[in-house]
Amino acid sequence: MKIRPxxxxxxxxxxxxxxxxxxxxxxxxxIIHATKGxxxxxxxxxxxxxxxxxARAAKKTIAVIEELLEPDEVLPARNExxxxxxxxxxxxxxxxxxxxxxxxxxxxxxxxxxxxxxxxAKDDKSFxxxxxxxxxxxxxxxxxxxxxxxxxxxx
Amino acid sequence: MENKATDPVVRMIVAISKxxxxxxxxxxxxxxPIPVAGCILAKHTHAPDITSIFFGDxxxxxxxxxxxxxxxxxxxKIDVFFLSGAQIDQQGNINLICIGDYMKPKVRLxxxxxxxxxxxxxxxxxxxxxxxxxxLFVQKAxxxxxxxxxxxxxxxxxxxxxxxxxxxxxxxxxxxxxNKIVLDSVFPGISVDTAVENTGFDLGIGKRTIPTIEPVRxxxxxxxxxxxxxxxxxxxxxxxxxxxx
Numbered sequence: 001m002k003i004r005p006x007x008x009x010x011x012x013x014x015x016x017x018x019x020x021x022x023x024x025x026x027x028x029x030x031i032i033h034a035t036k037g038x039x040x041x042x043x044x045x046x047x048x049x050x051x052x053x054x055a056r057a058a059k060k061t062i063a064v065i066e067e068l069l070e071p072d073e074v075l076p077a078r079n080e081x082x083x084x085x086x087x088x089x090x091x092x093x094x095x096x097x098x099x100x101x102x103x104x105x106x107x108x109x110x111x112x113x114x115x116x117x118x119x120x121a122k123d124d125k126s127f128x129x130x131x132x133x134x135x136x137x138x139x140x141x142x143x144x145x146x147x148x149x150x151x152x153x154x155x
Numbered sequence: 156m157e158n159k160a161t162d163p164v165v166r167m168i169v170a171i172s173k174x175x176x177x178x179x180x181x182x183x184x185x186x187x188p189i190p191v192a193g194c195i196l197a198k199h200t201h202a203p204d205i206t207s208i209f210f211g212d213x214x215x216x217x218x219x220x221x222x223x224x225x226x227x228x229x230x231x232k233i234d235v236f237f238l239s240g241a242q243i244d245q246q247g248n249i250n251l252i253c254i255g256d257y258m259k260p261k262v263r264l265x266x267x268x269x270x271x272x273x274x275x276x277x278x279x280x281x282x283x284x285x286x287x288x289x290x291l292f293v294q295k296a297x298x299x300x301x302x303x304x305x306x307x308x309x310x311x312x313x314x315x316x317x318x319x320x321x322x323x324x325x326x327x328x329x330x331x332x333x334n335k336i337v338l339d340s341v342f343p344g345i346s347v348d349t350a351v352e353n354t355g356f357d358l359g360i361g362k363r364t365i366p367t368i369e370p371v372r373x374x375x376x377x378x379x380x381x382x383x384x385x386x387x388x389x390x391x392x393x394x395x396x397x398x399x400x
Contacts, residue, residue, distance in 0.1 A: 003257050017311040047216070047220065048210065048220055050219070050220040051220075052219060052220075053220065079213055081219065105213075
C-alpha cells in the first residue's frame with residue numbers, strides 16, 4: 001500500500017477480514033497464439049498458457065493460428081484447450097508465427113535465433129540492424145520465414 | 156568417492172529429494188529444474204507415493220494454465236512448493252521485485268508471480284538457489300514480496316510457510332521458535348565457516364555441532380542418470396543435457 005496508494009481495502013462480509021482489493025485487468029487487445037483455428041474464430045491453444053483467460057478478459061482478441069481448418073476439425077489435442085468464436089475477434093493465419101519462440105506440440109524454440117537476438121539487443125546499432133533484417137526487411141511473413149531458414153510456406 | 160567431484164547442483168537435487176516425504180503433493184512452477192529433479196528422484200527412492208505437478212510438463216495434462224495450478228494451492232491441495240529469490244533474508248522473506256529502493260531501483264526484477272500466495276497457502280515451501288552469497292542472503296530484503304510466516308503482516312489465508320533452504324553450500328531450515336533461518340547441515344567439503352562467511356545474517360549456530368550431509372551415493376547417481384534424466388528431458392531439455400548429456 002506504501003507503493004500503491006491507488007489500491008483500496010475492504011472488509012470481506014463473510015470472514016470479516018480486511019483485504020486489499022485489486023481491480024481486474026481488462027486488456028484492450030489480447031494477442032494469442034493458437035495451433036488450429038477456423039474462419040469464425042474457434043481456435044485451440046496450449047493448455048499451460050492462460051490464453052482462454054486472456055481471450056475472455058480482453059475487449060478484443062486476435063488469434064494467430066498455425067493452421068486454418070473447417071470448424072468441425074478444430075478439436076483440442078492432448079494439452080490443448082478450445083476457445084469459442086465468441087471470444088475471438090480476428091484470426092490471422094501465420095504458420096510458424098511464434099518464431100523465434102516455440103509452439104508446444106508443433107515446433108521448439110529457435111535457440112540460435114534467440115541468442116543472435118540477445119547479442120543484437122546489446123546496443124542500438126546492432127539492434128537497428130536486426131530490425132532492418134528481420135522486421136522491416138521481409139516483405140511478408142513468408143519472406144520472414146525464408147530469411148530465418150524455415151523454408152517457403154506458400155500462400 | 157564422490158565428495159568434491161560431485162556437481163553442487165546434483166547435491167542440491169539429492170538434498171531436496173530427502174526433504175520430501177512419501178504421500179505429499181508436490182508442485183513446482185517454471186524455472187525450477189533442481190526441485191523437479193529432486194522430486195522425481197524422491198519418487199524413485201523413498202517416496203513413491205508423491206503426487207507431483209510440474210508446471211510445463213507435457214505429461215501433466217493441466218486444462219487451464221497457471222490459473223489451475225494456483226487454484227490447487229489455494230484449495231489446500233499442495234503440501235510442498237518451491238520458490239527462490241534474488242534476496243532471501245533472515246526471516247525468510249523473499250524479494251523478486253527490485254534491488255535497491257523501489258522508486259529508484261538498481262535492478263528491476265521480473266516480479267513476484269503469485270509467490271506471496273504460494274508461500275502462504277502451500278503447506279510448506281522449500282527455497283532453493285544456486286548462489287549462496289552475502290548479496291543474496293541478506294539481513295533484511297530491500298523489498299519483501301512474500302513472507303515466510305505471519306509476523307507484522309497478517310495473511311488470513313495462511314496455512315504454511317518456510318520449511319528449508321537448499322543452496323550449493325548446504326541446507327538451512329526455518330526455526331519456527333524464533334522465526335529465523337538457521338544453518339542445518341553442510342555438504343561434504345564445505346566448512347561451517349564457509350557458510351557463515353557467505354551469509355549476510357547470523358545462522359543461529361550457537362553451540363550446536365553442524366552435521367555434514369552424507370555424500371551422494373553411487374546408487375543415487377545411477378538413478379539420476381538413468382531414470383530422472385529421462386523424465387526431466389521433455390520439461391527441461393537444456394538443463395538435462397548440461398547435467399547428464
